[in-house]
Amino acid sequence: MEGSFTKVSKGGGRQCDVTVTKSTLKCVLKNSIAPNIQVEVNLSDILAIQTGARENSNVSSVIIHYAGRKKDKLLTWEKLVLAAEPGLCTELKDSFSLACPDGDRPRHFLVIVNPHSGTKTGSRIFHKKVAPLFKACGITFKVYETTRPNDARTAFQDVDLSTVQGVIAVGGDGFFSEVVTALVLKQQQLHQVNTDDPNCALVPVNVPVGVIPCGSGNYLAMYLHGIIDPITAAIKIVLGKTTATNLASIHIGGKLIRYAGLISCFGLIGNMMAMCERHRWMGNVRYKVFPLKGILTRKLVEAEVSYLKENGEWQVYNGPLYSVDLNVVNLADKNNKLVPVFGDSALTIHIASVCPLGEHIKQLSKVADWTTGAYDFNFLTNERVLRYKVSLTSLPTLRLETGEERLVDKLYMNLDGEALLIDRTSFDVSLQAGLIELFGDHPSSSAH
């Protein structure tokens, strides 16, 4: 399609030639005293097209909303307003519908906001920045703001999942995991699956999940989009491509505790997170102070880790350890750095045993910086597993009136950025593959 339009902007209108091919829109602004200015947009980056007729005028307009691609993977919401006689505007709009039919893009969302995340800006960011974009793209949504921790499940109470094409979590990593757990549980309740049984076969959720990063920890958004930016994340949601990801179910004492989407780190990293949470009043400085204190006061734990390998064999690690760390989104050593891999065929666990403090600090710093070789230390046991169980039966316990045993020592797990007290003598973690998809087009996934 080709035609002559007026490009409308705040400064007035300018003549331009517009060409739409199978893959791009080109708009060339004619300039008699300088080179022509060209705006080129990939059709796959178009977010929405709006047309408008002007009263008592034979001129119509077309507003093209599209994703602007900036450096460092940042996406911006851009608009191109073109005016011409109505027939030409209709022809332009129709050429887009043919080239990029948007029938498979999501149209209705359930948005769940944690107003308490990070610097408590989640609600404002959603309503001021994200909601206008969704509305311009013809997306409707219902918003639920949580009132307390573990309130995300309330958002699903009266929701028929078959009417929703996306669940959007506005918050940090811990909140993402809370929302995903509530969503997966809702689906299992509908199908009467007993989720407290670690061997149960879970029913996949066919509603993708999106994250608008507004927390203090936003690793999931960073892994998915390569940048922590609410608008970039919102644009990826509108574009509707998805990445299949894994979850890990955590069972303790015969009960499902949570579905983790990012990490489940028992021991050192869990204890560091517990210290950080106890000192929330210090703001983000706590994430600098307590990891250091944690490593300097590291303690070995006597434990048995049994794990099921991909070949169906169970193996056992027995002995003192500092930590059992799992990256649910695997971090693979590629091209001289650690890169996230979504939806891997196994979970990779790293067991840290006795080692000099200096070596341990070096190893953890490499993980923090995503440096190559971060898991190539001889005090680490690295295994690809489908399931693992940690038993702490040689630690001192006390007996409750109910007859149940509880650990005397306070040990923690860092579960997607939240500290979970492990007060039982064992816990069980299983790979849950193919349960959910995330909005975003990460290259490690073959979904979309």
Ligand SMILES: Nc1ncnc2c1ncn2[C@@H]1O[C@H](COP(=O)(O)OP(=O)(O)OP(=O)(O)O)[C@@H](O)[C@H]1O
């Ligand atoms: N309305 C609420 N008030 C207080 N806490 C909430 C509320 N809604 C959710 N939460 C809890 O806030 C915790 C942290 O959420 P989130 O991951 O969004 O924020 P964060 O800033 O990354 O984390 P943190 O505040 O722990 O550093 C979650 O465990 C969640 O259960």
